[in-house]
Amino acid sequence: MKISKLTHPLRGELKVPGDKSISHRAVMLGSLAQGDTEVSDFLEGADCLSTIDCFRKMGIDIEKTDHKIIIHGKGLHGLKKPYGILDCGNSGTTMRLISGILSGQSFESTLTGDPSIKKRPMNRIIRPLKMMGADIKSINSNDCAPLSIVGKQLNGIEYHSPLASAQVKSCILLAGLYADSPTSVTEPYVSRNHTELMLSYFEGDVKTLETTAMIQPEPHLKGQKVDVPGDISSAAYFIAAALMIPGSKILLKNVGINPTRSGIITVCKSMGGKIELISQRNDGYEPTADLLIQSSDLHGCVIGGGMIPTLIDEIPIIAVLASFASGITMIKDAQELKVKESNRLDIMVKELQAMGVNVEGTDDGMIIQGGNPMNGTEIESYLDHRIAMAFSIAGLVCEGETTIKHSNCIDISYPGFYKDLAELSQD
Numbered sequence: 001m002k003i004s005k006l007t008h009p010l011r012g013e014l015k016v017p018g019d020k021s022i023s024h025r026a027v028m029l030g031s032l033a034q035g036d037t038e039v040s041d042f043l044e045g046a047d048c049l050s051t052i053d054c055f056r057k058m059g060i061d062i063e064k065t066d067h068k069i070i071i072h073g074k075g076l077h078g079l080k081k082p083y084g085i086l087d088c089g090n091s092g093t094t095m096r097l098i099s100g101i102l103s104g105q106s107f108e109s110t111l112t113g114d115p116s117i118k119k120r121p122m123n124r125i126i127r128p129l130k131m132m133g134a135d136i137k138s139i140n141s142n143d144c145a146p147l148s149i150v151g152k153q154l155n156g157i158e159y160h161s162p163l164a165s166a167q168v169k170s171c172i173l174l175a176g177l178y179a180d181s182p183t184s185v186t187e188p189y190v191s192r193n194h195t196e197l198m199l200s201y202f203e204g205d206v207k208t209l210e211t212t213a214m215i216q217p218e219p220h221l222k223g224q225k226v227d228v229p230g231d232i233s234s235a236a237y238f239i240a241a242a243l244m245i246p247g248s249k250i251l252l253k254n255v256g257i258n259p260t261r262s263g264i265i266t267v268c269k270s271m272g273g274k275i276e277l278i279s280q281r282n283d284g285y286e287p288t289a290d291l292l293i294q295s296s297d298l299h300g301c302v303i304g305g306g307m308i309p310t311l312i313d314e315i316p317i318i319a320v321l322a323s324f325a326s327g328i329t330m331i332k333d334a335q336e337l338k339v340k341e342s343n344r345l346d347i348m349v350k351e352l353q354a355m356g357v358n359v360e361g362t363d364d365g366m367i368i369q370g371g372n373p374m375n376g377t378e379i380e381s382y383l384d385h386r387i388a389m390a391f392s393i394a395g396l397v398c399e400g401e402t403t404i405k406h407s408n409c410i411d412i413s414y415p416g417f418y419k420d421l422a423e424l425s426q427d
């Protein structure tokens with residue numbers, strides 16, 4: 001994809017696609033619940049389609065219409081031994097969360113995925129699942145996928161996770177549905193809590209106290225109507241673009257603003273960004289708002305600690321904002337970015353440098369001296385959707401032309417990204 005400098009403001013209204021994390025969980029809990037679960041604004045990104053495919057292979061009937069899916073749940077013990085290997089594609093969320101569910105079944109299964117996911121660490125879930133009595137192993141003994149799981153009766157544990165990771169926490173809580181006693185997970189900082197909220201909404205028994213989540217086993221989950229809010233991680237690209245491009249004013253409708261996810265709003269405001277939350281709602285189980293964003297004079301900031309899990313997927317676009325903003329931005333405690341779809345820390349540093357940005361990588365983040373002119377160039381996306389979208393937005397404020405290689409990887413989380421960008425940037 002080729003991007004040119006935008007010489008006029010972004011304007012208009014947009015409804016970004018449904019939240020990826022919530023869409024995955026709706027398929028999973030809908031499958032394990034009794035009765036139908038109707039999901040509107042389901043994200044039809046490749047990652048969530050991988051989750052649907054896995055549950056269909058385990059005998060769950062999932063109907064799909066435009067932006068709506070209906071899952072005919074079969075209850076906690078209704079999954080069947082999958083026909084064939086379960087392919088999680090590029091999706092870490094699919095692989096790690098499903099592993100928890102599969103560990104408590106009465107059948108064997110094998111999970112695999114694309115070359116990127118086969119390099120991502122799975123020991124973080126293998127270790128606690130084994131503590132619960134699971135029979136799970138990395139087939140190539142390298143702590144990565146493919147994984148083989150022989151379902152077993154699990155025991156409850158009190159797990160103290162070394163990481164603030166919603167995928168680890170959710171994997172253990174979902175395994176806890178099948179344990180013989182309660183299971184709890186304590187994290188160093190609170191990670192996104194969509195699993196806990198949706199389990200409660202489906203009438204599961206989950207309690208949270210500060211950084212601990214605890215689940216009671218064998219609930220009777222009941223199918224529900226789920227309205228998936230707009231994905232704040234997708235909204236982040238347009239928030240950044242509107243803040244940077246002079247004269248811009250856009251309204252992003254019905255975006256999820258769960259506090260465990262919305263660190264991007266806090267950070268943008270601390271950089272001087274004008275973002276207003278209007279029509280805040282909490283009528284379902286996840287809070288939402290419309291976001292009014294206006295171009296702003298941006299300055300650098302410091303990001304680290306407990307803030308990181310609340311904006312983990314937004315760090316690439318925050319690095320772009322920081323390159324444009326005046327002054328220094330320091331991003332620290334973000335070493336998790338090295339084990340996402342790509343090494344997002346190294347790649348951001350390298351490709352921003354190629355755009356002429358004064359940025360230096362550190363062990364757990366980067367230091368950016370922003371505010372200097374940026375130049376368009378050829379950007380390698382490394383097939384990472386967040387890298388491709390972050391540099392597409394950077395291209396709007398670069399002199400000359402920016403080329404994003406393999407930009408179709410954006411379909412992982414945001415099919416229609418360029419169409420929506422074109423709509424907001426109509427002159």
Ligand SMILES: O=C(O)C1=C[C@@H](OP(=O)(O)O)[C@@H](O)[C@H](O)C1
Nearest residue numbers: 021093164165166167168312313
């Ligand atoms: O639980 C989830 O839906 C996710 C959790 C995060 O991963 P970690 O839990 O590995 O930080 C995030 O990066 C990913 O995009 C989605």
Ligand SMILES: C=C(OP(=O)(O)O)C(=O)O
Nearest residue numbers: 090091092093313340386
């Ligand atoms: C890290 C991501 O997703 P996952 O871990 O599910 O592949 C992401 O969407 O940025």
